[in-house]
Amino acid sequence: MDASMRTCLLFALSEHKKLMNRFLVHINEEAEEQKKRTRVATAAILRSPHRVTLKTGAKWEVMLNLDDDTFYRPFKVTKRQFDFLLMVLQQQGLKRQKARGQPTVPVRIKVLMFLSYMGNQNGFRDISDKFDVSESTAHKSVLEVLAFFSTLGPSFISWPNASRKKTSSAAFHKLCGLDGIIGAIDGCHIKINRPNIRGGDYMNKQSFYSVRLQGIVDEKERFIDIFVGPPGRVDDARMLRASSFYADWQEKMGEYTLLGDSAYTDPFIITQKCDNGDLTQDEQLQNSRISLGRTVIDQAFGRMKCKWRRVRDLQNTRLENVVMIIMAACFLHNMCIGDDEMCEEHPEGCPRQTDDHV
Incomplete structure (x- = not known):
């Protein structure tokens, strides 16, 4: 091959390489543009209140x-x-x-x-x-x-083993300065319509119909036990005694305790002392520590209702489906704990609804 032929060939190869590079850039730009169009189209679909005619699926x-x-x-x-x-x-x-x-x-x-x-x-x-x-x-x-x-409870909610209890106890000590704590317990209300059968039993103290949810959460705001279904008029103490957890509390709790509010009188639940103005400094400090430790249950209920909004109000839902929906919200809450982004609506933490705790 003479010099002129070699020069032409090298030039052709060089131009081909340039063209290929430009082509690849063009392809990448087209791919990015397609992704952008897909995002825009999908966002429009999700926002649209009317059906958009598309091929099935x-x-x-x-x-x-x-x-x-x-x-x-x-x-x-x-x-x-x-x-x-x-x-x-x-x-x-x-x-x-x-x-x-x-x-x-x-x-x-x-x-x-x-x-x-x-x-x-x-x-x-x-x-x-x-x-x-x-x-x-x-x-x-x-x-x-x-x-x-609703049949997958054990896959999402389980009582902690000995090792997990030890970890939770250390975490609560770091959180509020109290020893031997592995969780916080409380109940909340879920709004429903008045049931046809024994409807009056579901009227709570704030004069709306509700179903009760009892939750026990660990230091990560993860449910470790739930009890769903009592009517709204049932108070926290009665709900606890009716739960399956209560039948086995000695075996489950062992040497550990829970934090709760003044509605509970059981020996495995630490509550604040009533402040009539005569508490000692140590008793006031103890009350403050209990209040600080109990924030995990308030935040758990708040986060669950903030994210899984269906449980904020189930007034248009058949009673037989209410329990399954509440359980599902608790399961989904646990599934997402640890992987969630900060709540855009409540960056400082999701508050409980004002009518949540009656």
Whole structure:
């Protein structure tokens, strides 16, 4: 090959390389632009109050391709948490099923609709619009996931073993200066409609109908025991005695104790002394430490209701589904503890609702 031919070949190779580089840059720019268009389109879909005509399944497939931050906003979980929840539910037996004359609903859609339901106060019409399914399909799918999820208690809530108790005790000592504490206990109210049977039993002291939730949380605001279902008129002490935890409290507590409010009189719960103006400095300090330690249960209830907004008010929900929804909110709360971003609405911590503790 002569010199001129070699020069032409080298020039051609050089130009080819430049063209390829420009082409790759163009491809990358196109990919980024496509991602941007997808995010914008999905955000519009999620905000839209009306159904947008798309091919079947297009909406939820776009949702699953969102980046973590965008995915988190409507569904309240990260994509990793979603994948974990999906796996657990499928292992439990949740399947893609086809009703006669209706299209199949993939398990992923069912779980997305369930999360949308739990994280908001929207109705099934809004969910059906968002996911391009009928209202009856949305309703059936959410209740199906809810029924499966409510059976998974041990997977999300469990009493601490000896090692975990020791860790919690050390953490509470660091938090409030008290020894031998492994948790805080309290009850809260969930609003409901007046039930048809024994409706008066559900009227609480603040004159609204409610179902009670008893929670015990550790230093991380994680539920380690829950009891759901007593009617609103039942006070904290009676609710504790009716719970399955109370039947085994000696075995579960051992040498440790819980922090609680003045409603509790049991020996394994430390409460504040009544301040009539005659408390000693040591007693006042003890009260302050108990109050500081009990903040974890207030924050747990506040965080759960702030994030899983469905449990803020269940007045339009059938009583037989209320308990399952409350349990599901507690399970989801525990699943997300440790991985949550700071609450944008309450960066200093989610407060309890004013009518939550009656």
